[in-house]
Amino acid sequence: MAQGPSLRAGVGADGDLLSAEGDWTAAHAADLDRLAHAAPPHVRKLTISLEGVGRLDTFGVWALERLRRSVVEAGAQAQLAIPQDARADLFAGVDKALARPSGQTGRRDRWGTLLHRLGRSAEAFAVDFAAFLDLTGRLTFCFAQGLRHPARLRLRSAVHHLDRTGLRAVPIIALMCFLIGCILAQQGFFHFQRFGATDYVVDLVTILVLREIGVLLVTIMVAGRSGSAYTAEIGSMKMREEIDALRTMGLDPVEYLILPRILALIVAAPLLTIIGNGAALYGAGVVAWIYGDMSPAVYIERLHEAASHIDLEVGLIKAPVMAFVIGAVAALEGMKVQGSAESLGLGATASVVRSIFFVIVLDGIFAVLFAAMGM
Amino acid sequence: MEADEVITVSDLHVTLAGHEVVRGLSFQVRRGEIVGLVGASGSGKTVLLRTMLGLLPKTSGTVEIMGVRLEQATPAESRRIGGRCGMMFQQGALFSSLTLRENVEFPMREYLDGSDAMYGDVALAKLAMVGLSVEDADKLPSEISGGMTKRVAIARALALDPDILFLDEPTSGLDPIAAGEIDRLIRTLQRVLNLTVFMVTHDLNSLKSVCTRILALYDGRIIAQGPMQDILAFDHPWLRAYFRGERGRAAQLA
Ligand SMILES: Nc1ncnc2c1ncn2[C@@H]1O[C@H](COP(=O)(O)OP(=O)(O)OP(=O)(O)O)[C@@H](O)[C@H]1O
Numbered sequence: 183m184a185q186g187p188s189l190r191a192g193v194g195a196d197g198d199l200l201s202a203e204g205d206w207t208a209a210h211a212a213d214l215d216r217l218a219h220a221a222p223p224h225v226r227k228l229t230i231s232l233e234g235v236g237r238l239d240t241f242g243v244w245a246l247e248r249l250r251r252s253v254v255e256a257g258a259q260a261q262l263a264i265p266q267d268a269r270a271d272l273f274a275g276v277d278k279a280l281a282r283p284s285g286q287t288g289r290r291d292r293w294g295t296l297l298h299r300l301g302r303s304a305e306a307f308a309v310d311f312a313a314f315l316d317l318t319g320r321l322t323f324c325f326a327q328g329l330r331h332p333a334r335l336r337l338r339s340a341v342h343h344l345d346r347t348g349l350r351a352v353p354i355i356a357l358m359c360f361l362i363g364c365i366l367a368q369q370g371f372f373h374f375q376r377f378g379a380t381d382y383v384v385d386l387v388t389i390l391v392l393r394e395i396g397v398l399l400v401t402i403m404v405a406g407r408s409g410s411a412y413t414a415e416i417g418s419m420k421m422r423e424e425i426d427a428l429r430t431m432g433l434d435p436v437e438y439l440i441l442p443r444i445l446a447l448i449v450a451a452p453l454l455t456i457i458g459n460g461a462a463l464y465g466a467g468v469v470a471w472i473y474g475d476m477s478p479a480v481y482i483e484r485l486h487e488a489a490s491h492i493d494l495e496v497g498l499i500k501a502p503v504m505a506f507v508i509g510a511v512a513a514l515e516g517m518k519v520q521g522s523a524e525s526l527g528l529g530a531t532a533s534v535v536r537s538i539f540f541v542i543v544l545d546g547i548f549a550v551l552f553a554a555m556g557m
Numbered sequence: 558m559e560a561d562e563v564i565t566v567s568d569l570h571v572t573l574a575g576h577e578v579v580r581g582l583s584f585q586v587r588r589g590e591i592v593g594l595v596g597a598s599g600s601g602k603t604v605l606l607r608t609m610l611g612l613l614p615k616t617s618g619t620v621e622i623m624g625v626r627l628e629q630a631t632p633a634e635s636r637r638i639g640g641r642c643g644m645m646f647q648q649g650a651l652f653s654s655l656t657l658r659e660n661v662e663f664p665m666r667e668y669l670d671g672s673d674a675m676y677g678d679v680a681l682a683k684l685a686m687v688g689l690s691v692e693d694a695d696k697l698p699s700e701i702s703g704g705m706t707k708r709v710a711i712a713r714a715l716a717l718d719p720d721i722l723f724l725d726e727p728t729s730g731l732d733p734i735a736a737g738e739i740d741r742l743i744r745t746l747q748r749v750l751n752l753t754v755f756m757v758t759h760d761l762n763s764l765k766s767v768c769t770r771i772l773a774l775y776d777g778r779i780i781a782q783g784p785m786q787d788i789l790a791f792d793h794p795w796l797r798a799y800f801r802g803e804r805g806r807a808a809q810l811a
């Protein structure tokens with residue numbers, strides 16, 4: 183019954199004859215593919231007969247058409263006895279597809295030369311930077327307007343995001359900073375012992391945590407947790423035309439979606455930094471007590487001596503600025519998302535990678551600034 | 558040879574979010590039939606279709622496709638059935654990262670053992686059959702119109718020349734000429750491939766010109782089934798309103 187496709191050669195009324203037999207269907211795709219290229223050599227006039235064909239589908243029709251065309255391309259004559267029933271429609275469809283002008287089969291050119299790509303990325307960077315400035319301007323404008331008409335600040339939405347990005351991040355940030363504090367202290371005691379300088383471990387940990395580690399850990403965590411979420415949310419809203427819907431209602435997506443999110447981040451980051459600092463110093467204290475034989479009372483006293491309010495301020499000044507950059511990068515990457523799921527994924531990745539990069543660059547700039555200011 | 562009934566649904570119940578959408582529904586579809594499912598918006602047509610394909614959980618009842626119960630199917634069986642069913646989703650559900658042609662090629666690559674040239678050509682042929690031009694084939698789903706999305710979705714459902722085709726509103730959102738072409742394509746494929754089609758549609762023209770049988774869904778049950786004239790003769794207030802309302806009459810005069 184179910185029999186694979188085959189071609190039987192014979193001699194017809196005028197010229198050669200090929201009789202197609204069996205089922206020419208998708209189930210026999212490999213055979214069809216072989217038969218499509220099985221044109222007999224040295225024919226001048228070929229007729230392909232379909233009388234013996236059982237089932238025939240689009241794949242079978244493709245093979246028959248390909249066969250006929252390969253004979254014609256070799257300079258001979260070939261004709262296909264197209265059945266005059268519903269199957270003719272299949273032939274018409276395949277014919278249209280095969281008749282396409284050659285050279286159109288190629289995909290779009292995705293890979294240019296190296297120079298070309300270099301130029302493209304430089305251009306993309308400039309465009310991104312302009313978009314960043316543009317967004318900063320819009321946000322400032324919206325914020326200023328919001329100060330005059332507080333309803334436009336969308337505080338309800340900001341509080342919702344504050345809960346998501348701030349409150350819910352507390353456990354993981356506290357835990358992470360606690361562990362880092364422990365590790366810093368342990369390393370300090372272990373290495374400083376050799377110089378008999380364990381007295382300075384507390385100074386090391388305090389300055390490191392308050393000025394750098396606390397705020398860096400928190401902002402990196404925020405970029406990974408909230409920045410990527412923001413990009414995914416805004417990106418999928420862009421993808422499903424929700425942002426266009428907002429625009430046609432006369433609502434500004436910057437005011438409605440981006441400003442509340444960034445405000446939430448700016449408020450959350452310093453608070454999280456304080457919590458992170460506390461957790462790290464607590465962790466260091468625990469290690470100092472257990473591993474470094476320093477009683478909590480001594481540790482706290484050293485802490486008082488080592489830490490100045492300037493160290494704390496340095497960390498807390500950096501946090502909101504970094505939060506702003508994280509939020510802005512996340513929003514920009516989200517707005518860049520095109521229609522495809524792939525571009526959403528790329529956007530989320532780019533958002534995290536870029537915001538962490540900028541956080542570190544900013545940290546370097548701040549270090550220079552604070553040094554110049556003697557802080 | 559397989560049994561004549563390719564789809565058997567018996568006493569199906571589906572509850573979603575605490576609301577019983579499908580309440581005790583039974584019907585059969587035989588090989589070669591083109592069955593149209595009608596029902597008010599929100600009456601559960603899409604839910605029924607998705608449940609039949611195992612995409613939504615059912616509360617009770619059975620669905621057999623080609624003699625196999627989906628929940629009892631071995632992985633090999635469900636793959637075999639997957640290769641012989643084509644589904645077109647109401648919203649298209651195209652793969653957004655693939656071009657239109659790659660979307661149609663996708664099931665071929667998964668199920669067949671042919672060559673790239675074959676897939677490419679046949680995919681273009683499918684796209685041509687649903688009325689798309691060769692130039693459109695390299696576009697991405699985000700770059701095409703709503704009607705084009707419908708057509709590509711149909712082309713992808715047809716990619717493997719399946720035995721059973723499930724269509725969720727294939728002609729809604731298409732202009733009348735395009736809708737007519739789709740109707741003609743469905744009829745052609747049914748004749749050539751002895752395809753079984755189960756389609757949800759609100760298009761009275763398709764119901765009249767392609768469907769060999771109509772199922773009317775109301776209140777979670779099938780209230781009437783049969784060819785168009787039987788349904789028209791059936792006395793039920795909702796059916797009367799559906800087919801004899803102003804729009805219904807206009808379509809029947811055409
Ligand atoms: N995932 C879901 N969860 C909860 N309820 C759902 C879900 N999907 C659908 N419903 C509900 O089931 C009912 C039937 O929806 P369905 O999409 O099947 O309608 P339909 O008959 O296809 O309508 P239309 O003709 O507008 O496409 C609706 O009331 C809908 O709200």
Ligand SMILES: [Mg+2]
Binds near residue numbers: 725
């Ligand atoms: Mg529906």
